[in-house]
Amino acid sequence: MEQELETAIGLRIRKLRMQKNLTLDDLADASGVSRAMISRIERGEASPTASLLARVCAALGLSLSAFFAEEREVSPLSRRQDQQVWRDPETGYVRRSVSPPGIGSDVDIVDVEFPPGARVNFPPHAASSGMTQHIWLFDGEMEMTAGETVYRLLPGDCLFMPVGEGHIFYNPGHIPARYCVVLDRRGR
Numbered sequence: 708m709e710q711e712l713e714t715a716i717g718l719r720i721r722k723l724r725m726q727k728n729l730t731l732d733d734l735a736d737a738s739g740v741s742r743a744m745i746s747r748i749e750r751g752e753a754s755p756t757a758s759l760l761a762r763v764c765a766a767l768g769l770s771l772s773a774f775f776a777e778e779r780e781v782s783p784l785s786r787r788q789d790q791q792v793w794r795d796p797e798t799g800y801v802r803r804s805v806s807p808p809g810i811g812s813d814v815d816i817v818d819v820e821f822p823p824g825a826r827v828n829f830p831p832h833a834a835s836s837g838m839t840q841h842i843w844l845f846d847g848e849m850e851m852t853a854g855e856t857v858y859r860l861l862p863g864d865c866l867f868m869p870v871g872e873g874h875i876f877y878n879p880g881h882i883p884a885r886y887c888v889v890l891d892r893r894g895r
Contacts, residue, residue, distance in 0.1 A: 712793065714735065714751040716760070719774065721749040723767045738766035739830075752879030756804075757795040758828050765871075770815050770838070770890050780794075781809040798825040805887075817888040821849065821878045831873035838870035840890045850877040 724734050731749075735742040740762055747753035748763075755763065757771075764774045777790040785807040792803050803818040842851060843865040851858045853868045854874035860866055868874060870890070878884045 712853045712870065713754045716755065717751045720745070720763060720767075723769070723774075724749075727767065729767075734763065734766055738762045738815055743793055754796040756797040757800065759798040761829055771804075771817070772811060773808075773815065773892075775804045775808075775856045781807075783807055783810060795827070798822060798827055800825055800827065813891060814891040815888075815890040815892070817890065819884075819886050821847070821884040821886070823847075823878050823881050823883060826875065826877040828875045829870075829873055831871060838890065838892050840868060840870055840888055841890055842868070842886055844884065844886045847878060847882050849884045849886065851875070852877070866890055 715814050719746050726775055729737070731742045731745055734740075738745075740759055744753060744755075744759070745763065747861075760774070761771055764771055767774075775793060785805060790805055791808075792801060794801050799822045801820045805816040805818050806812065806814070842849070842860065843861055844860040846862055848862075849860045851860060851866050852869070853866075854872060858866050
């Protein structure tokens with residue numbers, strides 16, 4: 708199943724790159740990801756980390772949710788069993804795209820389960836400039852770093868932050884953290 712998803716991710720990146728008439732070098736320059744790595748991902752030989760995939764998606768003008776949205780009949784209802792689920796191969800964090808795909812909304816909702824001790828660094832990226840997100844913690848604890856500021860989130864807390872400035876997600880606790888990301892692309 709994981710190999711099928713890796714292959715599907717690679718094919719989707721290649722398709723989107725070709726639709727935008729981008730060469731591997733163009734996408735590498737825009738994303739800050741090496742040409743060789745993008746090529747390996749497109750061929751299904753490498754599984755991208757969350758940080759790397761976010762940079763490639765931003766360079767393609769997409770959020771992770773929009774990237775994972777399957778091309779299927781558009782419906783305003785997104786049933787749980789149909790929602791795209793992806794596991795970051797580096798940290799094991801699991802993201803579920805909750806929003807109905809293809810409806811034309813500028814807002815994406817993502818449900819995340821983040822393992823204890825896991826850390827993901829999303830470096831600043833101009834392609835994400837103007838996008839914002841709310842991080843709403845349900846269970847566990849998280850430390851969110853935005854710029855030079857570190858915020859400690861406990862259940863029920865919600866943090867608003869720009870996406871393009873870069874940030875770090877870290878679970879300092881001993882249990883998985885579960886949170887919702889509400890991503891707004893309108894400012895893009």
